Amino acid sequence: xxxxxxxxxxxxxxxxxxxxxxxxxxxxxxxxxxxxxxxxxxxxxxxxxxxxxxxxxxxxxxxxxxxxxxxxxxxxxxxxxxxxxxxxxxxxxxxxxxxxxxxxxxxxxxxxxxxxxxxxxxxxxxxxxxxxxxxxxxxxxxxxxxxxxxxxxxxxxxxxxxxxxxxxxxxxxxxxxxxxxxxxxxxxxxxxxxxxxxxxxxxxxxxxxxxxxxxxxxxxxxxxxxxxxxxxxxxxxxxxxxxxxxxxxxxxxxxxxxxxxxxxxxxxxxxxxxxxxxxxxxxxxxxxxxxxxxxxxxxxxxxxxxxxxxxxxxxxxxxxxxxxxxxxxxxxxxxxxxxxxxxxxxxxxxxxxxxxxxxxxxxxxxxxxxx
Numbered sequence: 001x002x003x004x005x006x007x008x009x010x011x012x013x014x015x016x017x018x019x020x021x022x023x024x025x026x027x028x029x030x031x032x033x034x035x036x037x038x039x040x041x042x043x044x045x046x047x048x049x050x051x052x053x054x055x056x057x058x059x060x061x062x063x064x065x066x067x068x069x070x071x072x073x074x075x076x077x078x079x080x081x082x083x084x085x086x087x088x089x090x091x092x093x094x095x096x097x098x099x100x101x102x103x104x105x106x107x108x109x110x111x112x113x114x115x116x117x118x119x120x121x122x123x124x125x126x127x128x129x130x131x132x133x134x135x136x137x138x139x140x141x142x143x144x145x146x147x148x149x150x151x152x153x154x155x156x157x158x159x160x161x162x163x164x165x166x167x168x169x170x171x172x173x174x175x176x177x178x179x180x181x182x183x184x185x186x187x188x189x190x191x192x193x194x195x196x197x198x199x200x201x202x203x204x205x206x207x208x209x210x211x212x213x214x215x216x217x218x219x220x221x222x223x224x225x226x227x228x229x230x231x232x233x234x235x236x237x238x239x240x241x242x243x244x245x246x247x248x249x250x251x252x253x254x255x256x257x258x259x260x261x262x263x264x265x266x267x268x269x270x271x272x273x274x275x276x277x278x279x280x281x282x283x284x285x286x287x288x289x290x291x292x293x294x295x296x297x298x299x300x301x302x303x304x305x306x307x308x309x310x311x312x313x314x315x316x317x318x319x320x321x322x323x324x325x326x327x328x329x330x331x332x333x334x335x336x337x338x339x340x341x342x343x344x345x346x347x348x349x350x351x352x353x354x355x356x357x358x359x360x361x362x363x364x365x366x367x368x369x370x371x
Contacts (some may be wrong), residue, residue: 040082046131059093061185088165105168133157177211208334212263240305262333292322
């Protein structure tokens with residue numbers, strides 16, 4: 001009987017020991033994952049510091065979802081993969097002399113082009129390295145004379161990659177969603193579109209996983225179909241093209257990142273069952289509801305506004321021939337609240353003095369009187 005009880009106890013202890021080992025192993029794995037994530041973030045930030053300094057432009061900055069990802073990782077809002085990173089680097093914001101900016105930008109790009117060529121010719125050539133990331137290649141994109149030149153730069157560090165869309169200048173600071181408005185420069189983190197969105201608004205959105213359009217889509221639509229004057233088809237295509245850009249890829253990317261879109265916005269949904277009746281595309285695909293009561297796939301919306309019809313200035317719903325007006329909805333956002341109580345009619349004497357916030361273990365009350 002005693003041996004049976006001892007065997008049962010031993011079995012219980014063994015099971016508890018195994019559970020403890022599993023918990024310890026899981027905890028160690030979590031610590032390793034956090035350390036690896038922190039090391040990846042430090043590595044990418046080091047690259048950004050090196051790249052920003054290399055540009056040597058007082059108005060240069062880094063923009064895009066990557067900057068948002070830093071705050072997401074810091075706030076624990078989501079798991080962020082820093083193994084494959086894409087970002088946009090702007091050499092100069094709103095330049096007075098675009099010709100001089102283009103010349104300086106070309107000097108930087110040409111130096112990297114030469115380095116890329118020499119690296120391919122000789123394995124002994126050291127190449128260019130930024131904070132452990134080695135320069136791997138460059139692709140200069142052809143642009144019109146009045147457009148900012150751009151180049152795609154590729155860097156790698158082991159199995160990690162950084163792809164930089166290097167832009168010479170930005171004429172206008174445009175942000176799609178408020179949470180994407182934070183940029184990184186030698187001056188620190190700040191809002192690219194100063195005045196339109198506050199830093200606290202963007203940070204609040206990241207914490208709540210909520211994003212709102214910076215450029216009002218409903219205003220763009222009102223410009224397209226004004227009640228007081230006629231607008232030609234070319235102008236309509238321009239405004240509707242901007243709407244399409246905001247509600248297509250940009251909408252999908254912010255939704256894929258796990259954000260709820262709040263504020264005044266197009267009434268949209270994902271069709272998961274039926275093929276698109278206009279384009280024949282298979283589900284799943286995004287659709288937009290129209291004010292006339294019909295709905296269109298985003299691909300169909302694009303096709304209608306892009307069609308060249310010289311016989312009419314109208315842009316219509318293909319089902320009922322009403323103006324192609326998107327239906328809007330308004331989703332309320334969460335807010336970080338505060339509560340400040342009413343002050344009492346009398347405040348205790350000397351309650352505001354430094355002695356109330358400095359520990360007596362550091363400085364005695366008598367010494368505080370002499371400070």
